[in-house]
Amino acid sequence: MVDLNSQEELKSFLIASRLVRADQWQQVEAELVDGADVSAILQVLEGRHLLTSLQTRRILNGDTEGLVLGNYKLLYRNASGGFARVYRAETIDGQETVAVKLLRDRWSTDPAAVASFKREARICQRFKHPNIVPIYDVGSEGKFHYFTMEFVEGGNLRDFLRVRGILSANEGLRCIYELCSALEYALEKGVSHRDLKLTNVLMSSRGVARLVDFGLAGADLPNQGGTSDDVHRALEYAALERGTNAPTNDPRSDIFFLGSIMYELLCGKPAWPRTADREERKLLGRYTSTIPITNISPTLPVCAVRIVQRMMQVSPSDRYQSVGEAMKDLKNSMVELGEWRETDEPDALSHYMMERPFELLVVDSRKKRKAALKAYFTKHGFRTSFVAEPGMALEKLKSASPPDGLLILADRFTESALECFPQIQAYGRSKKRPCLAVFSEAERERVDSHIRGTRYGATAYQPATLREIRVHFEQVNDARRPDDTPSG
Numbered sequence: 001m002v003d004l005n006s007q008e009e010l011k012s013f014l015i016a017s018r019l020v021r022a023d024q025w026q027q028v029e030a031e032l033v034d035g036a037d038v039s040a041i042l043q044v045l046e047g048r049h050l051l052t053s054l055q056t057r058r059i060l061n062g063d064t065e066g067l068v069l070g071n072y073k074l075l076y077r078n079a080s081g082g083f084a085r086v087y088r089a090e091t092i093d094g095q096e097t098v099a100v101k102l103l104r105d106r107w108s109t110d111p112a113a114v115a116s117f118k119r120e121a122r123i124c125q126r127f128k129h130p131n132i133v134p135i136y137d138v139g140s141e142g143k144f145h146y147f148t149m150e151f152v153e154g155g156n157l158r159d160f161l162r163v164r165g166i167l168s169a170n171e172g173l174r175c176i177y178e179l180c181s182a183l184e185y186a187l188e189k190g191v192s193h194r195d196l197k198l199t200n201v202l203m204s205s206r207g208v209a210r211l212v213d214f215g216l217a218g219a220d221l222p223n224q225g226g227t228s229d230d231v232h233r234a235l236e237y238a239a240l241e242r243g244t245n246a247p248t249n250d251p252r253s254d255i256f257f258l259g260s261i262m263y264e265l266l267c268g269k270p271a272w273p274r275t276a277d278r279e280e281r282k283l284l285g286r287y288t289s290t291i292p293i294t295n296i297s298p299t300l301p302v303c304a305v306r307i308v309q310r311m312m313q314v315s316p317s318d319r320y321q322s323v324g325e326a327m328k329d330l331k332n333s334m335v336e337l338g339e340w341r342e343t344d345e346p347d348a349l350s351h352y353m354m355e356r357p358f359e360l361l362v363v364d365s366r367k368k369r370k371a372a373l374k375a376y377f378t379k380h381g382f383r384t385s386f387v388a389e390p391g392m393a394l395e396k397l398k399s400a401s402p403p404d405g406l407l408i409l410a411d412r413f414t415e416s417a418l419e420c421f422p423q424i425q426a427y428g429r430s431k432k433r434p435c436l437a438v439f440s441e442a443e444r445e446r447v448d449s450h451i452r453g454t455r456y457g458a459t460a461y462q463p464a465t466l467r468e469i470r471v472h473f474e475q476v477n478d479a480r481r482p483d484d485t486p487s488g
Contacts, residue, residue, distance in 0.1 A: 121147040131182035158198040166268035196257040243284030259311025267296040303333035357383040361403035390420040408437040425457025434476035
């Protein structure tokens with residue numbers, strides 16, 4: 001708890017906690033009335049968009065712990081469950097927006113719960129697929145355990161349906177096809193989902209379905225997720241598998257619950273009544289007495305109805321035996337309805353790279369130049385973030401979720417760049433991440449005597465155009481290969 005009673009105490013707290021920068025405070029200080037109370041000052045800061053309503057409310061309540069976690073500050077709460085909460089957040093420098101999943105306080109001292117939470121992060125960090133939301137950083141600060149994910153502009157499928165009511169057959173088929181693609185990819189990694197429901201599917205602003213929350217993935221038994229909350233979330237799966245004598249962790253269970261999602265997308269009604277009652281959720285009959293979808297939407301295309309019906313067969317042997325098998329019928333149905341495009345089936349990693357911008361980490365400290373760099377690279381499909389010095393970039397490159405590329409504009413910190421760059425080259429090579437350091441022309445002789453440029457650790461000299469820099473990253477990324485022979 002933090003008790004802030006004066007303007008000076010508030011200023012010190014905000015700057016020390018990195019919620020507000022010193023230069024930002026200076027911009028609004030002239031607007032503040034002498035003797036204004038903390039509440040009034042916070043209203044000014046919120047009005048200038050330097051703080052959010054979540055931040056000001058927590059500060060007023062003295063509940064300031066966890067507002068800043070690592071390099072991220074929480075902005076708004078997006079979703080909340082019994083196990084964790086999800087926040088919209090941004091990096092301290094405001095250059096990148098992410099989602100932060102934060103373990104709830106009541107589980108933070110439970111070793112099994114923390115292990116379960118971190119297991120989800122470790123599993124999903126391996127995933128690189130256009131229909132699975134990627135995980136970036138994993139961290140702990142005191143009692144706070146969190147990981148960061150891509151922030152998907154849009155909302156989950158339940159919110160989407162509240163606005164739309166139902167999806168067209170074509171939209172529903174495409175959505176389920178994308179989710180099948182995600183499940184097939186995850187299963188190739190040895191992981192089933194175990195918690196498929198509308199709120200665990202995000203619909204991006206571009207209309208792409210993205211799967212989240214693999215919190216029960218890989219648990220062989222419902223209680224191996226680590227918490228009673230995991231068991232609570234697994235009740236549907238446990239009831240289905242126990243009632244049909246199916247193996248525990250049967251991949252065909254995901255197909256059944258994916259069918260229930262498709263059912264609701266196409267007719268606007270849940271396949272079974274929602275309830276929080278645990279005993280009711282344990283009953284097999286709750287999941288097997290669904291009203292036929294044609295009773296609700298009799299004009300649905302027959303091909304779509306057949307897919308829903310087969311996915312939701314009570315006996316596992318009567319369902320699709322793999323998501324790949326379901327994908328064939330989904331594709332054929334889209335072809336039949338004139339909705340299939342040949343570009344709908346690219347290589348998974350290529351598709352992922354098209355959906356996910358190239359993440360370029362830039363080392364620079366000049367405000368105007370950073371703005372120009374961000375505008376240029378964003379225009380060309382990159383996602384840029386910034387750090388202030390090469391040592392910070394090296395730590396990012398060494399992390400479990402390194403950037404796709406690293407650009408060091410070294411004209412203002414030649415010495416530290418020269419010191420760090422051999423290590424940066426080594427990590428760039430090992431992780432196949434192109435790194436480029438751009439030095440002043442006046443330093444060419446000294447730089448050339450210390451550094452031998454390589455494919456994943458190249459050097460250049462000013463004046464270097466933004467186009468030349470961009471083309472360098474595009475060419476190295478396109479031509480990734482196992483060897484890393486020195487370049488010119």
